[in-house]
Amino acid sequence: MMKNKILLLALIGSIAFVSCKKDDDSNNDGGNNTPLTTQQKITGSWDGDAVLLHYYINGTKIDSLTDVYDISTETFDFNSDGNLYVYDNGTLFVTYAWSVINNNTISIQGTDFSIHKLSTTEFDYSSLTSVTDSATGDVITVENYFELKK
Numbered sequence: 001m002m003k004n005k006i007l008l009l010a011l012i013g014s015i016a017f018v019s020c021k022k023d024d025d026s027n028n029d030g031g032n033n034t035p036l037t038t039q040q041k042i043t044g045s046w047d048g049d050a051v052l053l054h055y056y057i058n059g060t061k062i063d064s065l066t067d068v069y070d071i072s073t074e075t076f077d078f079n080s081d082g083n084l085y086v087y088d089n090g091t092l093f094v095t096y097a098w099s100v101i102n103n104n105t106i107s108i109q110g111t112d113f114s115i116h117k118l119s120t121t122e123f124d125y126s127s128l129t130s131v132t133d134s135a136t137g138d139v140i141t142v143e144n145y146f147e148l149k150k
Contacts, residue, residue: 039080039100041118046148048074054126054143076148084108116145123148 048071055063074093077085084098096109106113106125117124126145133140 018076037100038103038106038115040120040135041120042078042100042106043080044078044150046076046078046123046150049077049147049149052143052145052147054145056141056143057138059139059141070134071146113146121150 031080050066051069051071053065053068073089075087078098079135082099082131084096086093098106100106100107101112104113104115111127113125113127115125124145128141128143130139131140
């Protein structure tokens with residue numbers, strides 16, 4: 001009986017130890033534990049990884065297309081001055097205005113994008129475009145989903 005109690009305590013201690021994880025400082029500014037703002041996290045150079053398209057009818061996902069457009073040669077420079085410079089193979093391709101709306105939304109050239117993932121190495125965001133089918137009344141929505149990496 002005593003042996004079972006000791007084993008049970010050891011098991012509980014093991015679980016507690018394994019469940020604990022090191023604090024992630026990736027959202028801090030290098031040591032003074034001040035959290036970075038969304039703008040600070042985004043500002044910088046990001047490499048294009050993938051563009052995905054998700055299709056919905058009346059809110060139900062019906063299809064997804066991956067790697068619709070190859071952005072692996074593109075670099076997205078989100079500057080703190082509010083400009084987004086997109087380079088393709090090192091050549092400036094297009095310039096957009098960008099800003100942070102809130103911690104979950106950015107605006108690029110007047111279009112709102114939802115932030116899905118934002119870390120020091122990954123930045124995923126998407127926008128939704130919807131139209132109503134006049135014949136059926138169905139709402140058809142396309143989600144443009146961008147994945148960027150550092």
